[in-house]
Amino acid sequence: NAGVTQTPKFRVLKTGQSMTLLCAQDMNHEYMYWYRQDPGMGLRLIHYSVGEGTTAKGEVPDGYNVSRLKKQNFLLGLESAAPSQTSVYFCARRREYGYTFGSGTRLTVV
Amino acid sequence: AQSVTQLGSHVSVSEGALVLLRCNYSSSVPPYLFWYVQYPNQGLQLLLKYTTGATLVKGINGFEAEFKKSETSFHLTKPSAHMSDAAEYFCAVSDRYGGSQGNLIFGKGTKLSVKP
Numbered sequence: 001n002a003g004v005t006q007t008p009k010f011r012v013l014k015t016g017q018s019m020t021l022l023c024a025q026d027m028n029h030e031y032m033y034w035y036r037q038d039p040g041m042g043l044r045l046i047h048y049s050v051g052e053g054t055t056a057k058g059e060v061p062d063g064y065n066v067s068r069l070k071k072q073n074f075l076l077g078l079e080s081a082a083p084s085q086t087s088v089y090f091c092a093r094r095r096e097y098g099y100t101f102g103s104g105t106r107l108t109v110v
Numbered sequence: 111a112q113s114v115t116q117l118g119s120h121v122s123v124s125e126g127a128l129v130l131l132r133c134n135y136s137s138s139v140p141p142y143l144f145w146y147v148q149y150p151n152q153g154l155q156l157l158l159k160y161t162t163g164a165t166l167v168k169g170i171n172g173f174e175a176e177f178k179k180s181e182t183s184f185h186l187t188k189p190s191a192h193m194s195d196a197a198e199y200f201c202a203v204s205d206r207y208g209g210s211q212g213n214l215i216f217g218k219g220t221k222l223s224v225k226p
Contacts, residue, residue, distance in 0.1 A: 031211055040119065042200060042216035043154075050211050058213065090153065094212050097142050097161055097204060103153040 003027065006091050006102035013081045013109045021076040021105050023091030031094040032074040033058075034066060036087040037104075043090060049074055081109045112137045112203045116217035124225045129173075129188040131220050133201030136182065142204040143184040144214065145175055149197045157199075160184065171195070196224045 005024045013019055030051045035043040045058030047066040055066045063085060065077045078085060086109045091102040117132040135141055145157040158169025165177040175186045184201060198221045202214040
């Protein structure tokens with residue numbers, strides 16, 4: 001999935017720990033999105049950004065924070081991880097109606 | 111608000127048989143519609159999309175989908191299934207006039223199994 005890079009690819013956290021997931025694009029597209037994927041639920045929007053310095057809540061924002069200090073990077077933070085946040089996280093960017101997804105981060109909270 | 115319903119969380123077909131994965135959407139405006147495929151432990155790959163123009167859209171790997179406004183459907187088909195088609199398929203609609211700035215609203219997915 002050239003164009004959008006997610007780090008890390010895998011992570012195991014203990015309940016209550018914090019972490020930041022990084023999404024980096026190789027262009028300067030305005031629109032970026034964070035999704036979580038859970039079995040049988042499809043992908044659901046956590047937060048999104050319409051440009052540098054702007055973020056907004058999506059469908060399932062609780063327990064997450066985001067920042068977009070640079071246009072290329074969209075960070076997703078978990079301040080105090082919970083087992084319910086065990087999921088696969090995908091970042092995407094949009095240019096008009098072409099979407100590019102990252103390869104995902106598989107997070108397990110124990 | 112837009113929404114997507116995929117009928118059937120699991121579909122099983124024999125190799126060489128027709129693949130039909132159903133997707134219905136709800137939208138108050140002309141929709142932009144997408145099909146994605148996800149192979150196990152991998153990311154999302156775009157199969158095809160409909161924005162404007164011809165309602166029959168051809169995608170990669172021999173898949174196609176037809177936008178039917180009167181039926182609010184965008185079903186995905188492939189004439190002859192191959193073992194390599196086994197994957198999970200997601201239909202999505204773009205929330206292009208909604209509050210989330212073009213966010214993709216996904217269906218819950220359909221897992222396709224292909225029997226030899």
